[in-house]
Amino acid sequence: MSRPNAADDHPCRGYGAHLLDDGRACFRLWAPDAGQVELLLHGTARPMWREDGGDHVLVAGAAAGDRYAYRVDGRRVPDPASRLQPDGVHGDSAVDDPAAYDWRHRDWRGRPWREAVICELHAGAMGGFDGVRRALPRLAACGYTALELMPVAAFDGARNWGYDGVLPYAPHPAYGTPTALRALVDEAHGLGLMVLLDVVYNHFGPSGNELPRYASGFFRADRPTAWGSAIDFRRPQVARYFVDNALMWLRDYHLDGLRLDAVHAIEPRGFLEHLAAEVRRACAGREAHLVLENEHNDAGLLRGGYDAQWNDDAHNALHVLLTGEREGYYADFAADPTAALATALGEGFVFQGQRDRRGVARGEPAAGLPPEAFVLFLQNHDQVGNRPLGERLTALADPRDLRAATALVALCPMVPLFFMGEECGCTTPFLYFTDYDGELAGQVREGRRAEFAQFAGFADPARRARIPDPNAPRSFAGSIPAVDDPVAAARHAQWFAHLLSLRKARVGMQAGAAHALGCRVLAERALHARWRLADGSRWELALNLSDRDVVLPGDAAAGVVHGEPADAFLPAQRLLRPHALVALAEAR
Numbered sequence: 001m002s003r004p005n006a007a008d009d010h011p012c013r014g015y016g017a018h019l020l021d022d023g024r025a026c027f028r029l030w031a032p033d034a035g036q037v038e039l040l041l042h043g044t045a046r047p048m049w050r051e052d053g054g055d056h057v058l059v060a061g062a063a064a065g066d067r068y069a070y071r072v073d074g075r076r077v078p079d080p081a082s083r084l085q086p087d088g089v090h091g092d093s094a095v096d097d098p099a100a101y102d103w104r105h106r107d108w109r110g111r112p113w114r115e116a117v118i119c120e121l122h123a124g125a126m127g128g129f130d131g132v133r134r135a136l137p138r139l140a141a142c143g144y145t146a147l148e149l150m151p152v153a154a155f156d157g158a159r160n161w162g163y164d165g166v167l168p169y170a171p172h173p174a175y176g177t178p179t180a181l182r183a184l185v186d187e188a189h190g191l192g193l194m195v196l197l198d199v200v201y202n203h204f205g206p207s208g209n210e211l212p213r214y215a216s217g218f219f220r221a222d223r224p225t226a227w228g229s230a231i232d233f234r235r236p237q238v239a240r241y242f243v244d245n246a247l248m249w250l251r252d253y254h255l256d257g258l259r260l261d262a263v264h265a266i267e268p269r270g271f272l273e274h275l276a277a278e279v280r281r282a283c284a285g286r287e288a289h290l291v292l293e294n295e296h297n298d299a300g301l302l303r304g305g306y307d308a309q310w311n312d313d314a315h316n317a318l319h320v321l322l323t324g325e326r327e328g329y330y331a332d333f334a335a336d337p338t339a340a341l342a343t344a345l346g347e348g349f350v351f352q353g354q355r356d357r358r359g360v361a362r363g364e365p366a367a368g369l370p371p372e373a374f375v376l377f378l379q380n381h382d383q384v385g386n387r388p389l390g391e392r393l394t395a396l397a398d399p400r401d402l403r404a405a406t407a408l409v410a411l412c413p414m415v416p417l418f419f420m421g422e423e424c425g426c427t428t429p430f431l432y433f434t435d436y437d438g439e440l441a442g443q444v445r446e447g448r449r450a451e452f453a454q455f456a457g458f459a460d461p462a463r464r465a466r467i468p469d470p471n472a473p474r475s476f477a478g479s480i481p482a483v484d485d486p487v488a489a490a491r492h493a494q495w496f497a498h499l500l501s502l503r504k505a506r507v508g509m510q511a512g513a514a515h516a517l518g519c520r521v522l523a524e525r526a527l528h529a530r531w532r533l534a535d536g537s538r539w540e541l542a543l544n545l546s547d548r549d550v551v552l553p554g555d556a557a558a559g560v561v562h563g564e565p566a567d568a569f570l571p572a573q574r575l576l577r578p579h580a581l582v583a584l585a586e587a588r
Helices: 128-141 178-190 236-252 269-282 299-303 312-323 328-333 337-347 381-385 399-411 438-450 473-477 486-508
Strands: 016-019 024-030 037-041 044-047 055-061 067-072 075-077 118-121 146-149 167-171 194-199 219-225 228-231 257-260 289-292 308-310 374-377 415-419 515-523 526-532 538-544 559-564 580-586
Touching (some): 037 055, 167 236, 194 289, 236 257, 236 269, 269 299, 299 308, 312 374, 399 415, 399 538
Parallel strands (some): 118 146, 194 257, 257 289, 308 374
Antiparallel strands (some): 016 024
């Protein structure tokens, strides 16, 4: 046994296995509750050195690909900071060498956030990392400038959305190897595409997490959550575990940014500020973007180290307008969805301190935040997949309204996000799917169905029983994007690419941030939003989802840049037609 000098050897300061330059590797595990920890490597068990604070460390001869595990008080466990899990989350870990990949586009420095047009996708549903890589030319041709991968961290089973990950450092083996993920990112950069990754730092999945056995301090018994005890980000070892994870994705995989899932479940807020500061320091000299999902609508984080937040408020208002649905969280937007959408387009958040349907005050004033601080979307994995039957808007909305709303998202100065297949009018549902066995499989299935008991359409137990079983292989197979009519899909993709080309020419390539000039309600289901672009010109979008013509204000810009449909606007009468969107511009 050798005691490494952490002060002299940088890799020894991080958790997991880190190759050194002399044919050895440093292994580090935080196991404060353990009496004895051994490294199992090359068929031998070697006691590890315990440091103050509960870290266990050992330097031993190792090479890339070597399998290893830890034996903690007699129990064999994988490395919770494993970079490679060839046999899944219950198997042994393996050493990864990030320096072995020969980057073809190592000089890539990213793209400014204002140029982002995002396609969110599920790597498994696209055929793994290699399948996504093969789709890159098509996605780039559609006009996307960024991909956002749903979580790829290792989880139990072969199929999962990724939010049940238990080994956050290891790409899921069913999607491909770390090398395959690096090749995907490398090729994307060669096509001018950024790659963002969704990471889950607020909880671990229900199967395969061994941390409670030897590091109970990782969790807070006084803070229960929907997923179990909350993670204790007050502890320096825990904060370090997740900060190092973020830096690993950005450094070892050359990713362009991270989207942090459900940060409203992370306490204290100081951890988020610390993480952003560490990312900014480590990624100085290149673009690295940080995006939040945050029910708290915390504007302070967007003025601090974070680029943007998913704008659920805007989505919810749009969804009510498009579908008429008013149950669940849509109830907060049902009274006047037009006014809610106008607030979102003009100010960012709808909830800026008001009380929601549960009586909870939510949000902070968003005044002064640029439009690019908000990610705008009609659909994403949550808003489609968390429906009982996983329907896309193609099955729920008037096609004319959906087309106009899609144009609104594409041409708005907020950062647009589309869900995989939206670019070709995909109608395939996206269901919730997992791959659990035994009792856990039953709990997930019944828990999923119980979630919808409060909804009118599923109050009947017999109807709830028809909600697809997440563990059935067909739930995953039926979620793979497909098109029924290739000719219609090609036409839709061409139209979609035209929208994004127009966005690039008029909005996306402006040097500097736009700022909102407000949004006016013209009539029920009709509004008019205005922005000042960085070059001083005015950009305006008028949306009419009603069944009647609407008169545009006299001070609206005169130059019609785009109409959806083609006769969306009658200039002489300044009329916006029903089920239409028009983009207008006025030079400085």
